[in-house]
Amino acid sequence: xxxxxxxxxxxxxxxxxxxxxxxSGRTRVAVRAGAAxxxxxxxxxxxxxxxxxxxxxxRIAPDALAELGRGLRITLVSATNGKTxxxxxxxxxxxxxxxxxxxxxxxxxxxxxxxPVLAAARRPGLAVLEVxxxxxxxxxxxxxxxxxVLGNLSRDQLDRFGEVHxxxxxxxxxxxxxPDLHVVANASDPHVVHAAGPARTTWVRLGLRWRADAATCPxxxxxxxxxxxxxxxxxxxxxxDTPHRLDGDTLVxxxxxxxxxxxxxxxxxxxxxxxxxxxxxxHHGVDPAVAAAAVGSVDTVAGRYMTVPLADxxxxxxxxxxxxxxxxxxxxxARAEGRPAVIAVxxxxxxxxDPSWLWDVPYELRRxxxxxxxxxxxxxxxxxxxxxxxxHTVEPDPRRAALALxxxxxxxxxxxxxxxxxxxxxxxxxx
Amino acid sequence: MRDAPLRIGLVYPELLxxxxxxxxxxxxxxxxxxxxxxxxxVEVAAGDPVPATLDCYLLGGGxxxxxxxxxxxLRASRASLVRAHEEGAVVFAVCAGFQLLGHSYxxxxxxxxxxxxxxxxxxxxxxxxxxxxxxxxPDAPLPLLTGFENHGGRTTLGPGVRPLGRVRAGGGNGDGxxxxxxxxxxxxxxxxxxxxxxxxxxxxxxxxxxxxxxLPPLDSVWEERLRAERLAAGSRTxxxxxxxxxxxxxx
Numbered sequence: 001x002x003x004x005x006x007x008x009x010x011x012x013x014x015x016x017x018x019x020x021x022x023x024s025g026r027t028r029v030a031v032r033a034g035a036a037x038x039x040x041x042x043x044x045x046x047x048x049x050x051x052x053x054x055x056x057x058x059r060i061a062p063d064a065l066a067e068l069g070r071g072l073r074i075t076l077v078s079a080t081n082g083k084t085x086x087x088x089x090x091x092x093x094x095x096x097x098x099x100x101x102x103x104x105x106x107x108x109x110x111x112x113x114x115x116p117v118l119a120a121a122r123r124p125g126l127a128v129l130e131v132x133x134x135x136x137x138x139x140x141x142x143x144x145x146x147x148x149v150l151g152n153l154s155r156d157q158l159d160r161f162g163e164v165h166x167x168x169x170x171x172x173x174x175x176x177x178x179p180d181l182h183v184v185a186n187a188s189d190p191h192v193v194h195a196a197g198p199a200r201t202t203w204v205r206l207g208l209r210w211r212a213d214a215a216t217c218p219x220x221x222x223x224x225x226x227x228x229x230x231x232x233x234x235x236x237x238x239x240x241d242t243p244h245r246l247d248g249d250t251l252v253x254x255x256x257x258x259x260x261x262x263x264x265x266x267x268x269x270x271x272x273x274x275x276x277x278x279x280x281x282x283h284h285g286v287d288p289a290v291a292a293a294a295v296g297s298v299d300t301v302a303g304r305y306m307t308v309p310l311a312d313x314x315x316x317x318x319x320x321x322x323x324x325x326x327x328x329x330x331x332x333x334a335r336a337e338g339r340p341a342v343i344a345v346x347x348x349x350x351x352x353x354d355p356s357w358l359w360d361v362p363y364e365l366r367r368x369x370x371x372x373x374x375x376x377x378x379x380x381x382x383x384x385x386x387x388x389x390x391x392h393t394v395e396p397d398p399r400r401a402a403l404a405l406x407x408x409x410x411x412x413x414x415x416x417x418x419x420x421x422x423x424x425x426x427x428x429x430x431x
Numbered sequence: 432m433r434d435a436p437l438r439i440g441l442v443y444p445e446l447l448x449x450x451x452x453x454x455x456x457x458x459x460x461x462x463x464x465x466x467x468x469x470x471x472x473v474e475v476a477a478g479d480p481v482p483a484t485l486d487c488y489l490l491g492g493g494x495x496x497x498x499x500x501x502x503x504x505l506r507a508s509r510a511s512l513v514r515a516h517e518e519g520a521v522v523f524a525v526c527a528g529f530q531l532l533g534h535s536y537x538x539x540x541x542x543x544x545x546x547x548x549x550x551x552x553x554x555x556x557x558x559x560x561x562x563x564x565x566x567x568x569p570d571a572p573l574p575l576l577t578g579f580e581n582h583g584g585r586t587t588l589g590p591g592v593r594p595l596g597r598v599r600a601g602g603g604n605g606d607g608x609x610x611x612x613x614x615x616x617x618x619x620x621x622x623x624x625x626x627x628x629x630x631x632x633x634x635x636x637x638x639x640x641x642x643x644x645x646l647p648p649l650d651s652v653w654e655e656r657l658r659a660e661r662l663a664a665g666s667r668t669x670x671x672x673x674x675x676x677x678x679x680x681x682x
Contacts, residue, residue, distance in 0.1 A: 155449070163449075163494045215445035215477065221496035223445075223477050353563075354579050356625050359454025379657040383629050386653055387454070387461050 027068060030061035031115045057115055065142035068115055071123030072102065074143045075279070078136045078171075079151025079186075081326045083109065085264065086151060086272040087130035088301045093280035093291040094128060102127040107302045110135050114143075126284075137170040140178070148174075148183045148199070149279045151271070153191040154213045156323040157352030164191055164213045171195035184279040186271070187242050190230050194218035194237070204278045205229075205245035206271045210325035212360060244282070246274040251292070253281060258288045263299035265319075265337075268329040303423030307409065308399065316342070316402040316412040320419045322351070324360040330413050331365040340370035340405035343385070344398040345377045346417045358384045366390040370410075374401040375418060398422070436469035437642065440485035443477045443493075446501040447528050450581065452491025454626035455523065458635050459487060465649055477501070481508035483515045486642050490528025492582070492624055495538075498527045502544050505531055509547045516549065521641050522618045525627065526582050529612065529620035530554045533586065550613045550620055551591030554584045557605055564665035565601030565623055567611045575599070576631045577661035578623025586622075588613055595621050600665045617641045630658050 034057035057064050075094075077087045084107040091103040102121035104113050109130045121127055131139060133153065140148070150171070153164050168191040175183065175198040185196040187203035191214065208214065208230075217224050222234035231238035243254045251258040251274045258281075260273050273295050280286040286294075300306045307315035321327040334341050343363070347355045355377050363384055371392040373381035378396045385392045395401035398418055402410045414422065441448075441456045456472045463470035475481050477500060481488070493501055505512070516522050522532070530536045533552035536544040560583045567576040576596065586604040588594060594604065595612030603611030603622055612621035619638065621627060628635040632651040640646050 165494065165496065212445070212448070216496050216500060221499060223500060354450070354581065354625075356451035356454070356579060359451030359457070359626050359629070360448070379653065379660055382653050383657050384454075387457050387629065389461075 024061070024067060026061045027064045028119070030057045030059075030064045031068075031119055033057070033060055034112045034115060057111055063142070064115060065111065065118070065139060066144075068118035069127075069143040072118065072121055072125055072127045074127045074129060074145045075147040075149060075283075076129055076131045076136060076140065076143070076145045077149040077151075078131045078133045080133060080154045080156050080323065081329075082151050082268060082272040082275075083130045083133075085269060085301045085304065086149060086276050087128055089273055089276035089295045089298055090149065090279055091128045092294040092298050093276055093286050094126060094284050096290050096294045097284060097286045098126050100125040102129075104129050105302060111139065114139065118143075133167050134170070137174050140174050140181075146182065147279065147283050148181065148185075148196075149275055150183060150185040150192050150196055151275055152186055152189045152208070152210075152325070153195075154210055154323060154325040155357065157354075165218065168192070168195045168218055172198065175199035175201075182283060184275065184283060186275065187240050187245075188229070190214045190218050190224060190237075190239075193240060197240075201240075202278070202282050203240045203242035203244065204275055205239070205242055206274055207246065209267075210328055212324070244278055246270060251277055251288075253278060253288060256288060258292050260292055261296045263296060264301070264305060266329055266333040268326075303419065303427040306423070306427060308412070308422055308426045310399060310402055312403055314408065314410070316399065316410050318419065318422055319411060319413045320416065321413050322416050324357040327357075327361040327413075331362060334411055334413070335365040335369070338369065339411045340407045341366070341411040341413055342372045342374050342398050342401040342405065343381050343392075344374040344401070344412060344414045344418050345381050346375045346415045347377050347380075348417045350420070351415045351417050355380050363388040363390060366392075370405050370407075372401040372404055374398045375415065436471045437463050437487070437639075438471055438473050438485045439487045440473050440475055440481070440489060442475045442481060442488055442490045442528075443497075443501045443504060444474055444491070446477045446497035446504075447491040447493040449494055449497075450492045450526065450579075450624040451626045452489070452525060452528075452624065455491070455525070455628040455635075456489050458626075458628040458632075459489075459639060462632070462635055462639060462649060463643075466647055468643065477504060479504075481505070481511050483511035483518075485515060485520060487521045487523065487638065488512060488515065490522075490524040490531065491626075492526035492528065498531070498536075499544060501527070502531050502536075502546065505547050506545060509549075512547065513549060516617060519642065520617065521638050522549065522620075523638055524550075524620040525624050526580075526584075526622055529622065530584055530586065532613075532618075532620055534589075536584070539583075550615070550618070551589035552586050552613055552620075553589070554586040556583050557585040559583070561602030561605050561622075563601055564661065565603060565611065566599040566662055566665040567596040567601075567603060567621070567623065568599050569596030569614070573637060574631075574633050575662055576621075576623060576627070576634060577625070577658055577665055578621070578627045578630060579625040580622045581624070582622055584622075595619060625661070629654060630661055632658075 037056040100122040104117045109132045172195040183196045183199045183201040187205045188208040217232040219237045220235040229239035277291045280291040460470040531546045532550040533546045537555040539556040587606045594610035632654040
């Protein structure tokens, strides 16, 4: 399988002669000040600390990212859902062929999260970095990224981030500015196709199950036709043809069938794995079977799918769901597995303060399965479940809620801030 | 008791459904069924004409491009919608749906999007988005309403319609009148989503009663708990906004 040529130069500077310890004092100060600002923001309860620390770093040393990126061949992974997992899977696949590979494995995906990882990276080397979808356009240039891996775009925290179109438009400006930049992208998401179109893009057909944010054409705003693939009857914008596709649990790359046997649950993780293996094989030159084996060995990702102890000695399996597309996938999986579940929803700043999306999610899938409504917004969940005619109880504390469920390993589906608290308390550095 | 099921129209859910608006239709349908009144949700797909034969018409919130498409569809179906309303159907519109029921929406770049003029209201795009919990005090017999708003519109009502209520916390119509929404016979329009009917069962029953007549009471313990929690949260938001403005005014 051909590996695309790597054509982008890195501002003409030699890269292998720069080491982490060689970064300038200004950059080191900026990274530390950024971390301190983030810590202050967190302990004073003003926010998650990520945005402010990125601003501090940029203010003190505007070239910090460019300097920190030197000597590294950088892949950036972004999406609304699945970026942490795809990054982890791609890193596992790339590590079979190249070392060292630096990565932000905890999901710290803003400038402040990238900076310390880059500062500590050994070089020359590779970096596979998850980047927040709104931060991506700002870091592609300073980091001189050689590959973007783009998954999906759907509604997420509308109260903070606004509409999906704006994110797609910002991505597209990056692609327009870099027509030679290699992108591995999901061919089935109209927003992603519109965004990545102008770049040198390798498309992978994954299928799109959450279509509520893709009713209209991103190019001309007409209503899209959704047959087996999307097409705009007005302007001709359509799902691109590609020899790479996910067929059930098999990835097809140029006709070669690569079975994916995952340690992670759910249909959505097949999407993540397909994109990761495609990028590893088609860009980084990893052997397909080797990439698939490496991806299959991953069974927790930054706390996702970890288990946490309950007061009665059992353990609960933790899943993260942040938006309606993610919730829909998780509920389908829990239904197929017949799993008792806690539905835990917070609506703090980092979750988005508006949980109206609860009514976009098919909680009817919980009918007949033991279910508890939990989280700061347990009453919103309880009312949603009542109208879905799902028998349930209400207990705001997620781990206490799980005690009421039968079974060896109840499922605890959490929004972001509950998940972060559980990961902070019970996660291991490798999980 | 009626034999034919109550037909609840969800108008263009792909275009006007950004903020969980489907929930409002589900709440109306279930509150009928739980009272033994058959009800069905009829989705009017984008591109299709809106039929004149439904009992309720629900229009939700939408993003800019979808709102333009929805406006075109509604203008084409204006006669059906107006006739159905005159003949006894209920119309309930939220956010973008509210704006489209008015005469016009003037976007930030000056382009004018024509509505259907069922409500005597005009909207312009404001300089900022109004985002957060809202509390609205409607005329009796409706109790305090709670919702969440996220919109850039500033809507001014004409003499032909009265507001849904006075804003106790949040922005609402945002035109300086201190009001939210619009209310007429068998018509309620508002900027409250969340969605608004699960949070305000009395408003849901008010809409149903306008079609069905007086309804037997229904156990709404969990809805009322949610409503009380959200009213408290909305009041806190209101206090925080007031405090911020006071500090700004004093420099």
